[in-house]
Structure formats: C-alpha cells, structure tokens
Amino acid sequence: MMASPMSRCRSALFLPASNARAIVKARGLPCDAVVLDLEDSVAPEAKAAARDAARAALHDGGFGPRLLVVRINAVDGEWAEDDLAALATAPPDAVLLPKVDGVATLRMARERLGPNGPAVWAMIETARGIMALPEIASAAAELRLGALVAGTNDLALDLRCRPGPDRAPLLPALAQIVAAARAGRMLALDGVLNVFDDPDRLAAECRQGADWGFDGKSLIHPAQIDAANAAFGPTEAEVGRARAIVAAFASPGTEGRGAIRLNGEMVERLHLMEAERVLALVE
Secondary structure, eight states, X not given: OOOOXXXXXXXXXXXXXXXXXXXXXXXXXXXXXXXXXXXXXXXXGGHHHHHHHHHXXXXXXXXXXSEEEEEOOOTTSSSHHHHHHHHHHXXXXXXXXXXXXXXXXXXXXXXXXXXXXOEEEEEEOSHHHHHTHHHHHHTHHHHTEEEEEEOHHHHHXXXXXXXXXXXXXXXXXXXXXXXXXXXXXXXXXXXXXXXXXXXXXXXXXXXXXXXXXXXXXXXXXXXXXXXXXXXXXXXXXXHHHHHHHHHHHHSTTOTTOSEEEETTEEEEHHHHHHHHHHHHHHO
C-alpha cells in the first residue's frame, strides 16, 4: 500500500522492532501507523535480531487497518543492505529511510526493493535533505515515495539551532517539508516530542503541526496517541462545513458551475475537492 493524500495518518508510533511486548501491544492501539524501528532504538549487537523480529511481525500480521512501516538503518551504513533484502521479500506497507539527503538514496532503495515492492518514506533530518526537497518532490511518483517525515531531533542538531517549546528556529524547515509533500502528493508527518509526561506541551505542539499543514505526527509513546489523533483529525465544524459544501454542489442547478454561494460566501470547486478529502478521511 502506498500512502496518498487521501490516507489518514494522524499518529505514527515508533517502537523498537526488538521489543516483542511493544509489538503485541501496538496491534491494539488507536494509532494510524506502527513504525517498527531498526535504527536508533536498536543497539548494534541487536540489529540482526531486530530485523528478524520485524520480519516475524510482518508475517504474523494482526495490525488491522494500521499502516505498518519499518524504518531501516542508514543506507550508507553496514546494515541497510540486509534490511532492504529482508523487506523486499516480506514487504511492509512502507520502508522508512533515515537521513535522506537526495534522490540518489531513494533511487538506490527503490532498486533494492524492486519496482513492485513496498512504498518508501523519507525522513528529512539534515540540512542537505532540506535543500534537496524540490528534487525529492519531483521524483516522488517515479520512486513511489509516499511520505516525508520530519526528523526534528537530528535536524536541530545539524542546523545547530536551539528550538524551544515554540520550535521557532525549525519552522522554516518544517514549512518546506510540508510544501514538498504537497507538491509530490505525499503525506507529511511532523517530528517527535521527546517529552511524553507534559500533556499541555504535547497538545500545543500537535496543534502547531496541524496548523502548519502536517497530516500527522511521529510519536515515541502510546500516551501521545490520543493528542495526535485529536489535533490532526478534522473538527466537527470542519466536517459539518465539508458536508454542506458537498451537498451544495450536488444540489440541482449547480452542474458545471465553478463557484456558488453558501452561507454568505463564495465557494469554489477547489473547496469542494478539499471537502471531499475531509469526508474521505472521516469515513
């Protein structure tokens, strides 16, 4: 399955592929995507075992409608070749590539996974990755790139910036990630919040990500799922407006019209397209 702008991915929970108990628990959590991690959360001596555990989880299934994604190790490192070979024969919904700096990384992964293999997702977490976003967006369809994921921790380190709770120094880069995702018809996922015992800060950061256009958020703890689902899902008011727009354009006399009046404002076909997207996510 290749994620598309019509996919719902409000919450993407990362967990170590080596943690069997976490994988079992994830099958019943209300997140929209489960990301089995082979990279940062797995010690070097446990890489092979984690890869085997991820393959076993893919074989066993039971994740229901959740997108099942595996984050591999860095493509230029010693474990990536084995990761890609394993996932080409036991495909998840998507393979998440860390530290994508350009199209060459994506093209190499696509070749290893095969043209009919799983979709790829790209983590944008370096300055070079930000600078390469236009070419990445242009190649998205060719390479079956389904999502851009902001790696805010590594990105802050690479940019040498000091983001506080408002993440102001990162916002220009985050806006570029969203713009590239929209240009390439991909999902855009906001970065993680390492603090998981501050619900007010989590709620504020989720709202900020949604306001800036992200489809959802990367998470590191199950306690963060509800806040992400609430912030990135359509509000009751948005759903009501979407239904009103669809109904108005379906009423007699609106055939072929590019704009109509609705509740004192002009509504165009582009608003109809967005309304249909909102209702598709709800359904």
